[in-house]
Amino acid sequence: xxxxxxxxVLTLFPEMFPGPLGVSLAGKALASxxxxxxxxxxxxxxxxxxxxxxxxxxxxxxxMVLRADVLAAAIDAAHVSPDRPRLLMSPRGxxxxxxxxxxxxxxxxxxxxxxxxxxVDQRVIEARQLEELSIGDYxxxxxxxxxxxxxxxxxxxxPGVMGKAESASEESFSESLLEYPQYxxxxxxxxxxxxxxxxxxxxxxxxxxxxxxxxxxTRARRPDLWVTYESAPKGTTKE
Ligand code: SAH
Numbered sequence: 122x123x124x125x126x127x128x129x130v131l132t133l134f135p136e137m138f139p140g141p142l143g144v145s146l147a148g149k150a151l152a153s154x155x156x157x158x159x160x161x162x163x164x165x166x167x168x169x170x171x172x173x174x175x176x177x178x179x180x181x182x183x184x185m186v187l188r189a190d191v192l193a194a195a196i197d198a199a200h201v202s203p204d205r206p207r208l209l210m211s212p213r214g215x216x217x218x219x220x221x222x223x224x225x226x227x228x229x230x231x232x233x234x235x236x237x238x239x240x241v242d243q244r245v246i247e248a249r250q251l252e253e254l255s256i257g258d259y260x261x262x263x264x265x266x267x268x269x270x271x272x273x274x275x276x277x278x279x280p281g282v283m284g285k286a287e288s289a290s291e292e293s294f295s296e297s298l299l300e301y302p303q304y305x306x307x308x309x310x311x312x313x314x315x316x317x318x319x320x321x322x323x324x325x326x327x328x329x330x331x332x333x334x335x336x337x338x339t340r341a342r343r344p345d346l347w348v349t350y351e352s353a354p355k356g357t358t359k360e
Contacts, residue, residue: 126156126279127230128272130265131195133174133237135160137265146283147276149161155279156230158272159199166194175202175238179204179323182239189242189261192234194248199232205232209241210264210271212254217271219294221254233271235264297350299338300332 130138137150138160150156167174168191175185201207208231215221225231234241234251246253256267277283293300304315318330340347 126226126275127232127266128156128158128275129199129201129232130158130160130235130268130272130347131163131192131199131233132160132235132263132265132268133163134265135162135265136236138269138350141269142276143273147221150276150279150282154281155242155281156276161195162197163192163195164280166191166198166270168194178239184239184246186239187241187245189245189248191240192245193249195233196234197247201232202229205229207234207249207254208232208271209234209236209246210267211240211257212255212258212260213254216258217254217256219259221272222271222274223278228274228276231271233264233268235268237263294317294346297339297346297353298335299346301338 132138139158141150141224142148142158143151147156149264151158164172164174173188174191175187177229177238178184178186202265204206206228208223210233245251254267254271256270278289283289307318308315320328321327336350339350
């Protein structure tokens with residue numbers, strides 16, 4: 122199966138790619154051409170003798186900031202078509218959701234800028250209209266791990282990557298619900314049996330048990346998702 126989905130990553134550490142994206146589901150799909158990955162070194166767009174990419178923050182303060190001119194040149198040199206989303210991994214960004222992942226997986230694939238140091242000069246974010254996306258309320262030392270997380274989440278949704286189409290439709294967040302508990306053999310583990318209903322063979326009962334477990338888990342662990350689920354007509358929620 123072929124797809125033209127493509128991820129273009131701008132990074133100071135291209136050697137971090139494909140990294141974990143080179144194994145298992147994503148790696149097999151990469152090898153078979155379901156998606157392509159291009160990791161470009163931002164430093165190749167440096168212009169001075171020292172190939173410098175960063176400088177001290179205007180106004181003072183610790184650390185270094187990625188230069189607008191170098192990063193803009195790196196973005197321009199990647200020649201990504203205008204229909205591709207341009208993302209900047211950033212703790213200030215909108216938190217990444219499964220809904221956004223689904224959108225990104227359906228499109229042509231993004232350009233992803235990985236920040237380093239204290240971040241990037243604000244002017245390049247505006248001039249190149251980068252959409253800031255966060256993978257959570259914590260600070261990484263660079264955008265690469267965030268980019269890998271984002272790409273991994275998208276790639277597994279590409280046609281032909283996951284075994285069964287259903288495995289994506291029932292999992293966590295597919296309806297603003299967390300997934301129900303899963304079990305497999307052995308039948309008894311340290312004295313704990315698999316819940317009897319799951320081995321009853323009654324598919325309707327299994328489905329309603331799973332739905333009830335999903336609801337209970339979501340209500341207990343994620344009141345934010347629970348509000349979304351409860352306020353939407355059943356069966357239509359897309360987080
Ligand atoms: N000083 C910045 C943090 C910079 S961390 C601040 O306080 O907002 C360096 C780089 O790591 C960022 O530019 C970004 O690309 C990446 N990064 C760090 N945390 C991230 C997160 N939660 N989500 C996405 N990218 C993140």
